[in-house]
Amino acid sequence: MTENKALHPTTIIIFGATGDLAKRKLFPAFYNLYIDGRMPKGFNIVALGRADNTNEYFKNYIKENLEHFSRKKITSEDWAGFQAHITYFQHQLDEEDSYKNLYQKLKDFDRVYGTRGNRLFYLSIGPNFVSTISNHIKNTSLASDAKKDRIIIEKPFGHDKQSAIELNSLLAETFEEEQIYRIDHYLGKETVQNILAFRFGNSIFEPLWDRKHIESVQITVAEEVGVETRGSFYEQTGALRDMIQNHLLQILCMVAMEPPASLESGEIRDRKVDVLKSIRRISEDQVDHYAVRGQYGKGVVNGVKAKAYRQEEGIAEDSNTETFAAVKFYLDNERWQDVPFYVRTGKKMKEKHSYITVQFKPLPHSTFSESSQHLSANRLIINIQPLMDIRLQFMAKKPGLSLVLKPVEMIFDNFACQEDTPEAYETLLLDALLGDLTLFMRSDQVEEAWDVVKTIQEAWQDGKASFPNYEAGSWGPEESVALVERQGHNWV
Ligand code: BG6
Numbered sequence: 421m422t423e424n425k426a427l428h429p430t431t432i433i434i435f436g437a438t439g440d441l442a443k444r445k446l447f448p449a450f451y452n453l454y455i456d457g458r459m460p461k462g463f464n465i466v467a468l469g470r471a472d473n474t475n476e477y478f479k480n481y482i483k484e485n486l487e488h489f490s491r492k493k494i495t496s497e498d499w500a501g502f503q504a505h506i507t508y509f510q511h512q513l514d515e516e517d518s519y520k521n522l523y524q525k526l527k528d529f530d531r532v533y534g535t536r537g538n539r540l541f542y543l544s545i546g547p548n549f550v551s552t553i554s555n556h557i558k559n560t561s562l563a564s565d566a567k568k569d570r571i572i573i574e575k576p577f578g579h580d581k582q583s584a585i586e587l588n589s590l591l592a593e594t595f596e597e598e599q600i601y602r603i604d605h606y607l608g609k610e611t612v613q614n615i616l617a618f619r620f621g622n623s624i625f626e627p628l629w630d631r632k633h634i635e636s637v638q639i640t641v642a643e644e645v646g647v648e649t650r651g652s653f654y655e656q657t658g659a660l661r662d663m664i665q666n667h668l669l670q671i672l673c674m675v676a677m678e679p680p681a682s683l684e685s686g687e688i689r690d691r692k693v694d695v696l697k698s699i700r701r702i703s704e705d706q707v708d709h710y711a712v713r714g715q716y717g718k719g720v721v722n723g724v725k726a727k728a729y730r731q732e733e734g735i736a737e738d739s740n741t742e743t744f745a746a747v748k749f750y751l752d753n754e755r756w757q758d759v760p761f762y763v764r765t766g767k768k769m770k771e772k773h774s775y776i777t778v779q780f781k782p783l784p785h786s787t788f789s790e791s792s793q794h795l796s797a798n799r800l801i802i803n804i805q806p807l808m809d810i811r812l813q814f815m816a817k818k819p820g821l822s823l824v825l826k827p828v829e830m831i832f833d834n835f836a837c838q839e840d841t842p843e844a845y846e847t848l849l850l851d852a853l854l855g856d857l858t859l860f861m862r863s864d865q866v867e868e869a870w871d872v873v874k875t876i877q878e879a880w881q882d883g884k885a886s887f888p889n890y891e892a893g894s895w896g897p898e899e900s901v902a903l904v905e906r907q908g909h910n911w912v
Pocket of ligand 1: 605
């Protein structure tokens, strides 16, 4: 987000460099930043993995994957330049000696620079290893310079409020809060960042952005994919923890936050925490009223037959894990009192589509007769992906001799401005290299977000659901429709 910060020589240390995230997202992001001239002048990527790979083998593996996952084309010239910055290093996460060797290696790099470069530790590993790695980093003084060293941690950050608090205090033994970059990749998406520009860079929307003018807000993140190869992880996670506690609540914060006094990261993060604090907590006996869970059975997604969740690899035959979740939230504050915020997400849904709908109130009185047209209330749709646009829906006169109205749309299309937009990870990694924390989650944000979903989490853990309750390739369980219809609304 910040343009006025400088890049300094940096060694990037990736724990879990042979894993899925590294090959699909991290290396492609670094490669694209490199091509765009956005990497520091001096940088090294130290790729850590358990296997005894040679450098050459690892680099070939990365190159093959770049061919699939890189946004920009691979040219032999760019690759030759980029690969020279990568070193593979065999490493055992739980062995102290591995960290001592790593310490030596990093010192060697510093000697080459003639200065102690920044260090960016990327934990692209399962959540169970975070404490082990953080303790070893501390014991071996790998991150001894609070001004130069940073750590990036992937979600899930803990599995509930208590574990997040414990993890935060454990990390605090080694790192200052300003050194910790808790990643939520949705915040790096172009269209999500654009919410700030749209709301606070214009004078016409903000005066309407409140309970007087807005009827309801909906946030949908629908996926076509199922759990792929991540069955055992997902069994322990479910849609509420995997998506709502982080991605959807972060989007909600962007839509609902008060205008920040400046673009300083602390200021923006404060305003987001205010939103999370104002979300009304759902009491245990009201969970069924405010939240709906689902799990997909077999069906057809995009013309292809899909198995039921319980038939996927690594999933229990009687699994109680939800692959769909919808929740109605209320915010107890002056701006949003009584405006429902509906959020929903699901796997194996009818189509991949993430979007925000801001539904404005209907006209209090219509000048037009019933016969001229049913007047649809105004609606603003922010499409996050795969469409990336903002649409304002309003009524207009249908061309012709009679006075008949019809709903029309005004569209701002991101692709029309720029066909090739950076991936979320490019934005976020560049920010981490620059030392800009704005798009990362602060400890209190994460804890507060866990607190918001706490009672739902507990009720769903304890209570057995009658799953499956939606067909793969549909829009989720019937109950999620009832959740919004009770208030006279519909999912858009
Ligand atoms: C991840 C979740 O954080 O986000 C996945 O763990 C989900 O389950 C993914 O599929 C969705 O991300 P995107 O960018 O593909 O919408």
